Amino acid sequence: MNRKIQLKIFFAFFIILVSCNEKETQASLEIDAYEQHVELRWSPSEEIDSYSIWVSLDGANFTQRGETKDTLFLDFVSDLGSELQLQYEVKASNEGDFTTIASGSAQTRKMTDEELLDMVEYYTFRYFWHGAESNSGMAPERIHLDGEYPQNDAHIVTTGGTGFGLFGIIAGIERGWVSRKEGLTRMEKIVGFLESADRYHGIWGHWIDGQTGKTKAFSKKDDGADLVESAFLMQGLLAVREYYKNGNSEEKALSDRIHTLWQEMEWDWFTQGGKNVLYWHWSPNFEWDMNFALEGYNECLITYVLAASSPTHTIDPEVYHQGWARGGDIKTTANAYGYELQLSHNGSQEYGGPLFWAHYSYLGLNPMGLQDRYADYEKENRNHTLINRAWCLDNPGNFKGYGEDLWGLT
Structure with a gap:
């Protein structure tokens, strides 16, 4: 075979290889x-x-x-x-x-309703699993998939958001999206980080540097404990504790470590020395200057429920009744679109407020059949949602798209 023919064969073969690589x-x-x-x-x-x-x-x-x-x-x-x-x-x-x-x-x-729920559940899991901050395993305050973080903020994690994510990870383990061992490893990373991160009377800040464990100020005077965000975190951690408490030795050990973190949260200290209300913030630099009393009804119910059920630092019942329930003023007889509301939502008598008020506390608190002297919480959540939907169907502001297929504002 002469040299010219050999070259032709070589180039033909090269073109075939390139074509195959392009297809791959x-x-x-x-x-x-x-x-x-x-x-x-x-x-x-x-x-x-x-x-x-x-x-x-x-x-x-x-x-x-x-x-x-x-x-x-x-x-x-x-x-x-x-x-x-x-x-x-x-x-x-x-x-x-x-x-x-x-x-x-x-x-x-x-898609069927079941397929839709599967999709939402998987997307939720994936956000917290693949989007986790590398060192802490916790949820970043914001995820920028293009890598363009604000300078020095790439590793800032959120406590409340991490609490929400813990439920998603448990679901991911149960659905087989990660193995039980992989899930445990991630949970151990998160708990280990929280054990060494800044705490103030057992309470974490809203934002934490995921590399150092130091508090990242949420605002000028909000540079210390955030009781509400820590409640959102702890309701997720308690779900993890329950999930692992009857598991193998490693799982039981993690459950015990979470229980210790739970015992160390000084809920009663956040009454400012015995007032009948919980306060949202405390700062090592500004102490009680923010002076934000937690009064209902809004997304913060779980804070009072956890404070009341603490095994070590419980609050007096009057803190709930006089503080959260505002001495009974939390009750209302409001009605919107034919749906009754029993609770005054942040003092508002109309519509019931944004839907996240009906979401955040009820990740760890089951409203089905839940009642106290102020409300039937199953009914309150159902009507709150139906009012939100009815408002979007009515669309008094003539917003584009609002209607039967676009509602659920939060």
Whole structure:
């Protein structure tokens, strides 16, 4: 075989290899399609400024859907229709040049209620699992997938948000998204960090530096204990304690460590020496200057429930009745859209307030069948939600989109 023929064969083989590599790159696009959005994920490319995402309904004519520096993109496609057959291309930009690096197809579909709940549960788990701050394992105050954090804030974690995330991680373990051992390792990291982080009479701050454990000021005078955010954290930790208390020796040991943290929280100290109300903040530099009394009804109910049930630093019943319930003034006879409210929401007699007031405390507190002298909390939460929905259906402000398919404001 002469040299010229050998070169032709070599170059033909080289072209075939390049083509195969291009196909592998194209096939690297991972796609999950749901009812109203499509999630796309791809491998990063070196020396790339940004990525643009393009979609086609016919496989020939593409329109741009967005641009990102990340390698994950959510395309909300309700503007294109429903039950769609879509073709995607991801293009990489480098100094103005665009190269298609990945492509794939997606089929959106009608989802059952169960599928919708599965999706929300998985997304919640994934946010807290993959988005965790590296050293502490806790939830960052904000997640910037493109890596663009405000300077010095990349490792700031939130106590309340971490408490919410602990429920999501337990669900992830139960659903098999991570193994029980992986879940335990993450929980041990979080608890170990909290044991050594700044605390004030057993209470953490709102924000903590996830690398050092030092409190990060939430505002000028809010540079110490945050009783409410610590309550949101502890309700999640107590769920973890219960989850592991009958497990193997490592799991029981973690449960015991959480119980110690729970015992060390001095709820009664936050009555400012015996007043009949709990106070939200205390600062090592400004002490009680913020002077924010916790009065209901709002998202803070769990703070009083935990304070009252503390095994070591419980509060007197009058702290609940005179402080949280405002001596009975928490009660109301308000009615909106035909739904009765029993509680005055932050002093407001209308509509019941934003829905997070019906969410935060009830991650660890079951409202079903829960009653006291002021309210039936199952009924209160149901009516609060129905009022929110009815207001969006009524849409008195004529906001775009509000209606049967867009409600649940918080």
